[in-house]
Amino acid sequence: MTVPKLSVATGESVLLLGESGSGKSTLLSLICGTILPDQGRVEIAGTDITTLSGGTRDKLRAEQIGVIFQQFNLLPFGSVMDNILLPLRFAPARRKRVGDATAEASQLCAKLGLPAGVTSAKATTLSVGQQQRVAVARALIGQPPLIIADEPTSALDANSQVAFLDLLFAQTTTHNTSLLMVSHDPRLSARFDRVIRIEDIAQIERAAA
Amino acid sequence: MILRLAIASLFARALTVGMTILAIALSVALFLGVEKVRTGAKASFADTISGTDLIVGARSGSVQLLLYSVFRIGNATNNVTWESYQDIAARSDVEWIVPISLGDSHRQFRVMGTTQAFFEHYKYRQGRSLAVSDGTIMDDLFDTVIGADVAATLGYNIDDPIIVAHGLASFTEHKDQPFRVSGILEKTGTPVDRTVIVSMEAIEAIHVDWQSGAQVPGQATPADVIRGMELTPTAITAALIGVESPLQTFALQRAINQYDEEPLLAILPGVALQELWGIVGIAETALLAVSAMVVVTALIGMMATIFSSLNERRREMAIFRAMGARPVAILSMLVLEAMVMAAIGALLGVLLLYIGLVIAQPILDRAYGLWLPIEAPTLREVWVILGVICAGTIVSLVPALRAYRMSVADGMMVKT
Structure with missing residues (x-):
């Protein structure tokens, strides 16, 4: 995969469209620093993560990026509170930004419309809609400058998709957070500041079978 | 928090983890039981004659x-x-x-x-x-x-x-x-x-x-x-x-x-007894070796359990990686889990041993004249318990290293 240039501005929402197998997940892994490019630069908040050690890169990811997965990927054995606070465990600066982490998590839950007292419940006992909200809260806690969402609406029906995006945009707008969301559904395009098709920004050479 | 999550993760796999802990507990109880019978038999022999020069x-x-x-x-x-x-x-x-x-x-x-x-x-x-x-x-x-x-x-x-x-x-x-x-x-x-x-x-x-x-x-x-x-x-x-x-x-x-x-x-009765222990020492060592092998088998069983759970836990590891956990944190978590399992298994083994002793003590005394005292764990037994925990930690490094490599390869985008 060759990506000549891709940038996301502060507070900007970008939708990255592409079919399955088009390299979207690889691109997200590159941005998050879990894989490294053979050459070139990947900058997060002005820092070239390709020059960092593995540990520093992981820490930077924890500090700067909130991640929302396709199926929300909550820890099934953890409580709602455990899941929301998990990124802070690996990001001391983000934790400092939060102050009282438990209070902040409860506040986020309230803002996201989760019922009071839900924080002590096991993540697996929640409805899909509630799990979405917990996943958003986990990504937003400590106000990371960038949210990366990997096809978070693919498993949702149309009504749920709208509700989820309303929720996400309300939070990112409030905190001036950049949002890079990956999807293969072009119907979502209207909600975003910018829409990019992966084939427009990346050339992919596939190895011969 | 990580320890709590590790324990919560163990609880989420209660059945397999429980069976693994039980296997460790039984093997530790067997090992310590053999040790108790061995030292008890020795003491019983030594107690047969006292005060005779x-x-x-x-x-x-x-x-x-x-x-x-x-x-x-x-x-x-x-x-x-x-x-x-x-x-x-x-x-x-x-x-x-x-x-x-x-x-x-x-x-x-x-x-x-x-x-x-x-x-x-x-x-x-x-x-x-x-x-x-x-x-x-x-x-x-x-x-x-x-x-x-x-x-x-x-x-x-x-x-x-x-x-x-x-x-x-x-x-x-x-x-x-x-x-x-x-x-x-x-x-x-x-x-x-x-x-x-x-x-x-x-x-x-x-x-x-x-x-x-x-x-x-x-x-x-x-x-x-x-x-x-x-x-x-x-x-x-x-x-x-x-x-x-x-x-x-x-x-x-x-x-x-x-x-x-x-x-x-x-x-001198004591010296002759020592000679006797020298003669039966090989059998004693063999018995201890067999029971030690049972402990080793249980620990290898634990390693196999952790190995078999790795695939189904790739998503869990990916979540941790996405949240900023370093691969070494994934490795540490698996090692920590193994330590907890080995420690609970060892302590449960000691508990089983003492329950067994309370039941068997009068029976052995009546049937064989073998008196096994019920005392606080000896220093040697404490070392055995610590040894089991250490060995459990060491064997867990094998699957933990594999999890480390998997988490590096998968990053945060595994879709299982």
Whole structure:
């Protein structure tokens, strides 16, 4: 995969469209620093993560990026509170930004419309809609400058998709957070500041079978 | 928080984790149980004789002398003459001496001729003395005191008659001189429990009509006549000795071993026991090795369990990676889980051991005279527990390293 240039501005929402197998997940892994490019630069908040050690890169990811997965990927054995606070465990600066982490998590839950007292419940006992909200809260806690969402609406029906995006945009707008969301559904395009098709920004050479 | 999540993750896989912990617990209980029985058996053997400084017998091997004189295992190759016994008894450095005469039997139990001094000086289990639970010590020539196991096995009570058989596996009995049970001893957990005790004179008395190991045909001296006869023994099997001062023990031992009149052997019971442990040490080591292998097998089972859970936990690892966890944090979490499993397994094993001990202690004591004390874990046992936890941690490194590599390869985008 060759990506000549891709940038996301502060507070900007970008939708990255592409079919399955088009390299979207690889691109997200590159941005998050879990894989490294053979050459070139990947900058997060002005820092070239390709020059960092593995540990520093992981820490930077924890500090700067909130991640929302396709199926929300909550820890099934953890409580709602455990899941929301998990990124802070690996990001001391983000934790400092939060102050009282438990209070902040409860506040986020309230803002996201989760019922009071839900924080002590096991993540697996929640409805899909509630799990979405917990996943958003986990990504937003400590106000990371960038949210990366990997096809978070693919498993949702149309009504749920709208509700989820309303929720996400309300939070990112409030905190001036950049949002890079990956999807293969072009119907979502209207909600975003910018829409990019992966084939427009990346050339992919596939190895011969 | 990570420890709490690791424990929560274990709870989420309660069944497989529970089975793994149970396997570790059982193996630890087995290992410590073998260790307890081993040390208990040693202590039980060592407790069989206490306060006796020397044992004297005909010259043979020290272990053999210990076995036949104290544990009633095997036979003497020769006797000690009564004159030699008296020579030794007359020495100033001998505080007390107890003769023992073995050779006859009653049913499956050994008959031992001795003197009243045996009941006074024979000590077991850190200096405990023999005590009669029913009846009295021998009063008449044909009285006998029987051990607790003899009474229990054969259903004997006070005043019951006992016919002694000649030799150990003989069908010839001393029918003309029946004994009467005058006393039954309290349980001691020693070979005394399985012994029929008579006086030295009684041993002579039942052999009055015997020559060269067989009864003289047609000769049957009445008991009353025998009572009036001179019944000084001509020989004894062995003697237990207490010295005036412990400092004199070695000098007395040397003097007896260099006795001119006949070849004798004096042994220190503790030293002979050590020799015995040296002989049975290989079997002990083998037993320990087998139980240690069971522990190793359980730990390898734990490793297999962690391995088999890795694939289904890739998503969990990806979540941690996405949240900023370094691959080494994933490795640490798996190692931590293994440590927790091994620690719980080891502690549960100790608990099972003590429950087992509470149940088995009276049974083993009753059946085998083996007393296993229920005490706080010894330092050695604590080391075993720590060793199991360390070994569990080390074996978990194998799947943990694989998880580390998987988490590096998968990053945060695994879709399982």
